[in-house]
Amino acid sequence: MALDPKRPQKEIKYEEMRIYSDEELRNYTEEELKNFKIKHDIPDLDELEKGPWPSFVADAKREALHRRKLAPDRMLIERDVVEDMLGQLQLSFDEGETHWKHGGIVGVFGYGGGVIGRYSDVPEKYPSIAHFHTIRVNQTGGKFYDTNFLKSLCDLWEYRGSGLLNMHGSTGDIIFLGTFTEQLEPIFFELTHELDQDLGGSGSNLRTPSECMGKSRCEWACIDTMDMSYELTNYYQDELHRPAFPYKFKFKFDGCPNGCVASIARADMSFIGTWRDDIRVDQEAVKAYIGGEIIPNGGAHKGRDWGKFDIQKEVIELCPTQCMWMEGGKLQIDNKECTRCMHCLSVMPRALRPGTDTGVSILCGAKAPILEGAQMSTLIVPFMKAEPPYDNIKEFIEKVWEWWMEEGKNRERLGELIQRYSLQKFLEVIGLPPAPQMVKAPRSNPYIFWKEEDVPGGWTRDIKEYRARHKR
């Protein structure tokens, strides 16, 4: 489905947005980089550059050298910002303590999130990072960018910030690292008015929704993740920018249970594409896999010889619910037992495909350790259709928010609130009957309890009548 913009798209004049010429961007040689030393001694950070992995230290040094060689009127904050950042990090390594302090009133007008205040607590030593605020920039759907857009974004940040950025933070946004307070409003203006680009969420609000690339590139996508995320981001703008939640709240959208954005581990509300009819099987292709004509796993493990493909060992015996078998040369699946784990589909993508009656499973409550330990989301809605304008999903979301905003304590995530009140209570609030799919393993999390009104005759019984039938 083509993108259907929610409002007319602004035509961005990239030629006017660009700040630096190509010569300015490539203003140092690799030879110069080799001999370059930043102004602080950073022995431990130098160590981090060794070894086979890419290093942020190496990247930061490039940026430091680049800034050294830019003309002074081509940057609006201090030239040394990157060098001071590295210097302070070395100090923190030496002392085993951080020298960032956070908080304070930084922000842009009308927004309660998107900017995070950071200050150095040793500014006399590292004056260029006296302020080092972070700006969250809402990433695009599926993280597809026009390179002109990225260049304009980088130019803006080089000019008004440190030039250091993070593609992408764990919530999904592009993170601009380090600028001074007086640059915040101009950056906000350029982003929103010139680049038609919004900030992401931070603080006690809806965080920037994120999604896998879904139907744009992936044949497994059971839902249009990019469309859902785009719709809900627009629909819940107020929740994104004007914090009134007890704490943060994250949505993430995975197109199928392979979970490329790991929504199950990282979102208060995880949306995972699934299907409720049968896995589509192409028996000819199954035969071709068995015969070795098609490489399993889409060729992902072909770097080594793993021997001949064995469907029994590699697929059937690894099915977590043991619901597959071969019969008369054909692969059989007992679909009602299938938990949609995606294993067989991932091994034999040309033979097996998700069904066509697709929708989402909604899980709630994942979080990193804060008040309580880390937890994964728990299945709440086994299946729901997910089609624009997603009214059924919005209705569910709002029921959950209403309860959390009412009962949640300050800084209590949804998952912790559910733990405090029990899943049974949560199901009651959102009006869902308990279902076997919600139980992780029999007897391990029994939250289906009988209530007096559910039992014929309630808790009282006629003991005489009972004794008439049962001797003591």
Place this chain on the structure above:
Amino acid sequence: MEDIKKAILEFASDSKKSKFYFKDMEKAVQKLLPDAKSREIKKAATELVNEGTLIYFSTGSSTMYGLKGRGITEDPE
């Protein structure tokens, strides 16, 4: 809406703390105006922020509200 705004300001100036969570503000407003809905209180707070009377205070992970010029150093420097 004006009632809610008044109640918020009353709470903000009387409260011992110079910054507070939305929930605490909400509770205080609902004590005075039991019918005030959470959404309305949020709208009123947003208006006060837009007028420049209230300010957001954010640590990055959670957000608080405060009365502009009261107790919070606007610039921690």
